[in-house]
Amino acid sequence: MKTVKDKHIWIIGASSGIGEALAKELAARGAVLAVSARRKEALESLLTTLDGDGHIAAPLDVTKHDDIKNAMAQIRTAFPSVDSVIDLAALYTPDDGTLQKLSDIHKVLDVNIGGIFNVIDVVRPFFEKQGYGQLVLCGSVAGYTGLTRGQPYSATKAAIMNLAQSLHVDLEPYQIDVKLISPGFVDTPLTEKNTFKMPMIIDADEAARAIANGVVQSRFEIHFPKRFTFCMKLLRMMPYWLYFRLMRKARDSAASDSV
Ligand SMILES: NC(=O)c1ccc[n+]([C@@H]2O[C@H](COP(=O)([O-])OP(=O)(O)OC[C@H]3O[C@@H](n4cnc5c(N)ncnc54)[C@H](OP(=O)(O)O)[C@@H]3O)[C@@H](O)[C@H]2O)c1
Numbered sequence: 001m002k003t004v005k006d007k008h009i010w011i012i013g014a015s016s017g018i019g020e021a022l023a024k025e026l027a028a029r030g031a032v033l034a035v036s037a038r039r040k041e042a043l044e045s046l047l048t049t050l051d052g053d054g055h056i057a058a059p060l061d062v063t064k065h066d067d068i069k070n071a072m073a074q075i076r077t078a079f080p081s082v083d084s085v086i087d088l089a090a091l092y093t094p095d096d097g098t099l100q101k102l103s104d105i106h107k108v109l110d111v112n113i114g115g116i117f118n119v120i121d122v123v124r125p126f127f128e129k130q131g132y133g134q135l136v137l138c139g140s141v142a143g144y145t146g147l148t149r150g151q152p153y154s155a156t157k158a159a160i161m162n163l164a165q166s167l168h169v170d171l172e173p174y175q176i177d178v179k180l181i182s183p184g185f186v187d188t189p190l191t192e193k194n195t196f197k198m199p200m201i202i203d204a205d206e207a208a209r210a211i212a213n214g215v216v217q218s219r220f221e222i223h224f225p226k227r228f229t230f231c232m233k234l235l236r237m238m239p240y241w242l243y244f245r246l247m248r249k250a251r252d253s254a255a256s257d258s259v
Contacts, residue, residue: 001083001134001177001216005030008079012062012119013088013138015042017188021208022086027051029212034075034082036060037089054078062089062115068122076126084134084215085123088181089115090156092190095149097255105152112156116163124171132175136215137164139182141223141232145243148251168220179214180221183207184228196254200228 001007004026011026013019015037023035027050035043036058043057058074060067075082091111093104116137127133142150143157164180171178185191185198186207202225214222223229235243 003030003216004084004212006032007083008032008034008075008081009084009086010034010036010058010075010082011086011088012036012060013090014046015039017088017190018138018183018186018204018207018211019086019088020046021204022088022211023050025205025208025212027055032079034058034071034079036071062087062118063110065118065121068118072122072126081130082123082126082133084136085119086136086138086181086211086215087116087119088138090138090153090190092153092193094193094195095151095153097149097251100152108152108156112153113159116160120167124176127171127176128174134177134179134215135167135171136179136181136211136222137167139164139180141182141184141229143182144232144236148247149254164220178220181211181214182221182223182229184223184225184232200225 009026009031011019011023011033014023014035019037023033023046027033030052032052032054033050034056035046037043038059038061040057040059043059047055047057056075056078058071060071062068089111091108093100093108120135123133123135127135137160139161140157142154143161147154161180164178167178185201187201187203191198191201207224210224211222
């Protein structure tokens with residue numbers, strides 16, 4: 001995709017945070033949008049703020065395959081094509097170092113991983129039939145390595161990175177461009193729950209601009225802010241003895257912060 005102007009883009013997870021800011025940014029750049037998430041009222045109120053015409057709301061829960069199928073049917077009726085699907089839907093429960101309830105862990109797995117497989121199951125055959133498409137999945141720098149106090153969220157983001165890497169190659173023959181978004185800290189309702197200091201945090205508008213720029217470039221990974229993501233990429237390259245030494249320090253400092 002060389003430009004987003006006049007392109008039909010489906011954003012899943014658009015009712016708040018990065019998705020909401022991205023909808024505003026892409027609409028301002030001339031895209032026509034379908035916006036999805038569970039909160040219908042939030043989506044409808046978002047529509048009233050978007051530049052341009054023809055945008056629609058298609059509420060859904062990513063854990064419900066039928067919801068996604070119905071939303072896809074609604075979008076196909078309203079739009080002549082779907083050029084890009086950007087899936088940002090995710091849940092995050094801060095890990096305070098104590099054992100989380102298993103039912104809460106399963107909720108995160110169900111939305112963050114199960115939800116993406118549900119979306120792919122509906123979108124992939126559509127893109128194959130259409131003969132092209134772009135699928136953008138949202139990981140996180142939290143998925144680069146196993147961070148202290150990162151579970152289960154970080155594990156889901158590691159899985160998404162892995163999945164996006166596989167799909168990037170496997171779907172290329174069908175002219176489907178798979179990309180991965182790897183944000184650092186972004187100020188949204190998701191990070192409001194964090195009690196620790198988040199280094200180099202940016203606002204959702206800056207994240208949205210980085211994503212809107214990234215979807216029209218050829219690079220696989222859209223990562224930001226670069227000053228932070230490069231540090232996190234360095235962590236990946238460290239030998240375990242050094243990596244765990246740093247993580248132990250981070251664990252002890254997080255524990256003393258929360259006393
Ligand atoms: N903020 C950060 O620092 C940061 C860093 C790295 C990665 N990320 C990733 O960026 C993406 C956006 O996060 P955000 O920070 O903007 O958080 P957010 O404001 O909490 O947005 C999450 C979005 O996901 C939707 N969602 C949650 N469960 C859903 C479900 N079952 N079905 C459909 N939609 C669902 C929410 O809408 P409803 O509640 O209306 O369903 C909301 O629109 C996520 O993938 C997150 O992991 C964020």
